[in-house]
Amino acid sequence: MGSNSTREQLAAQVAQAPDAELPEPVFANPAAYRAPDTPRQETLCALFAEALGVTRVGLDDNFFDLGGQSLNGIRLVNLINKALGLDLSIDELFDFPTVAELNQHIES
Amino acid sequence: MTTTDAEGRAAAAGVAPLSLNQEFNSLFDGGGDDGPFGCRNFAVGGWRVTGGPVDPDVLRDALADVVARHEALRTRIAGPPDDRYQEILPPSPARVDVRDFPPTPEASRAELAETLLHEIETETISAYEAPFVRVVLARFDDRDAVLVLMGHHLSVDGQSLAVIMRDLANRYAARTGHSVPELPAAPQYREYGAWEREAATSVVARDYWRRHLDGAQYTAVATDLPRSSGLPETTARHRFLIPADVMSSIDRVARSNRTTRFMAMAAIYQLLVHRLTGVTDVVMATFTPGRGGGLFDETVGSLYNFVPLRTDLTGCASYEDVLRRTRRTCLEAFSHDIPTMQIFAEAPQLMDSAMTDNTTAMVLESVPTNPVVDAPGDLRFVRITRLVRSQELSSAVPDGALWDVNRDPSGVGIGAVTYKRNLFRPDTIASMAAEFGEIARAFSSSPGASPGLV
Incomplete structure (x- = not known):
């Protein structure tokens, strides 16, 4: 798992060549994309995407890789709690930072 | 939002109590240029603008659109120190200075851009004469320039600089004939002040x-x-x-x-x-x-x-x-x-x-x-970090x-x-x-x- 977010890698390309043509940004590794199966997984993926401002989130995408910080994390937890009627804390998101992990944590 | 909407709002301009952030700032008020109400208390940022020429007159009009859209850029703090309030003024033209760099090879441009930013940071901006934002456009050639945005810190914080730049790029593109997405709704600063007092706690x-x-x-x-x-x-x-x-x-x-x-x-x-x-x-x-x-x-x-x-x-x-x-x-x-x-x-x-x-x-x-500005049209704006x-x-x-x-x-x-x-x-x-x-x-x-x- 890389230490830089995809967003930062894109920014690095732009900074090195401000006038160059850039590929379309893809904020998740398409080879690793695993689609959600259940309605709850779908909801979680959609809310991750909304709170983090990215186009598509799969089960294995990691909150931190997607540009997650404390403040958008708090927003995300609020969205999840509202949508799913839960009482998750920001600590739980940080400890279970992928949709798959968080989904499993909610189940147990 | 269209300019007409923004002008409609401006007609309703008036007064508002200080926000809690402005009260916080007032705690440090010892007067002087370097104090919160002083002419050296500003936020400043620079962007490299590439992809085509920037027309200063259009830029001026686009900046006027942004000043009309955001009340804070024309809101000053009035009243004596123990009874201050916000006074929202009508839109007015903002200053855009244009400079030209000497001919500079690509490899040396970043260094010159940094020097320019440092020079501009030795300048001032008034907390009393609206609007509280101004722009310097410095051109390397007709496809490469530096745009510096300066706003008084009572009106503009770090995140606001990015909002202003995005809006300015949008309005510039619209005024040069490009189809642009509608800018998102922007609650005015006085609504923020009311929210802080009523709902933030x-x-x-x-x-x-x-x-x-x-x-x-x-x-x-x-x-x-x-x-x-x-x-x-x-x-x-x-x-x-x-x-x-x-x-x-x-x-x-x-x-x-x-x-x-x-x-x-x-x-x-x-x-x-x-x-x-x-x-x-x-x-x-x-x-x-x-x-x-x-x-x-x-x-x-x-x-x-x-x-x-x-x-x-x-x-x-x-x-x-x-x-x-x-x-x-x-x-x-x-x-x-x-x-x-x-x-x-x-x-x-x-x-x-x-x-x-x-x-x-x-x-x-x-x-x-994210240093890359979400900008429609031909120009690319990248924050100088x-x-x-x-x-x-x-x-x-x-x-x-x-x-x-x-x-x-x-x-x-x-x-x-x-x-x-x-x-x-x-x-x-x-x-x-x-x-x-x-x-x-x-x-x-x-x-x-x-x-x-x-």
Whole structure:
């Protein structure tokens, strides 16, 4: 798992060549994309995407890789709690930072 | 929003009470150019603009659209010091200065752009003569220019600069015949002020701060020069670099402990403060965006919030112990992010330690930003982040010192310590920065090692 977010890698390309043509940004590794199966997984993926401002989130995408910080994390937890009627804390998101992990944590 | 809508709003212009952020700013009001109401208290940013020529007249009109759209850019603080209020003025034209660089090869342009930014930072902007934003356009050639945006800090904070730039690029594209997306709805700053007073607080958050800051004293640092020496206030900036390999290792340590880079920076910074002062129960602070968890992301104004971070380092056996405690501190504090004035009300003693004749407060911020502006049309706007030189004269800080450490897109960490020159000697700040760098290196290479508490 890389230490830089995809967003930062894109920014690095732009900074090195401000006038160059850039590929379309893809904020998740398409080879690793695993689609959600259940309605709850779908909801979680959609809310991750909304709170983090990215186009598509799969089960294995990691909150931190997607540009997650404390403040958008708090927003995300609020969205999840509202949508799913839960009482998750920001600590739980940080400890279970992928949709798959968080989904499993909610189940147990 | 169309210009017509914005003009309609402007017709309803009037007065409003101060926001709590403006009250916070007023706490530091000692008058003078370097004070909160002074002409040296501004936010400034530079963008490289490529892809085509920039027409100064169109840019001027586009900036007028932005001033019409955001009341804060034409709202001044009026009234005597004990009875201040906001006065919202009608839209008026903003200043756009145009300069031309001498012919410069591509490889030297970034350096010239940094020099330009530093020069502009020695200039001023009035807190009383609207509008409170201005632009300098400096051209390398007809496909490459630098755009510098300056706003008085009572009207424009760091996040507002990015909002203004996005809006300006949108309006410029619209005025040059491009089809542009509609800008998102932007609540006005006075709505933010009303929200702060009516809805920002919570009993739970107030209770949290009362318990958490019970008896706490801000961990102030000793100044070189006492306040009573009466030197005129000015502000300088020291910059230092953290190698890319150290930054990458910090990110890895942060990730393996499920923390953010900010938390790692805060852990390193707390260890610095501990070494400077010998204090183990460290109380520092940072600035959050203060935007109501997203309600006011599109608002221009001074919205940032000063949030105390208290971490007791007693018994930490490793750097990672410090990091884990810092994570706890940050997640709790950010979950209870209410306006500073409400936090101070629960801990009235908090800042006394930092206001003595020979002590002051330092603050840390580290905000990851996306340098690429979401701009329709032909032009590309990229924020200039690689600023590496120190400055003898910079935009003002309210007191003490503000530390800002960020990862540049090149991978290098760039630290900036903006400090009151009338309180600190440059050597003192430089040696603090060097010590921060040493702690960062040790933290990143041996996270399990002892943090060397005094």
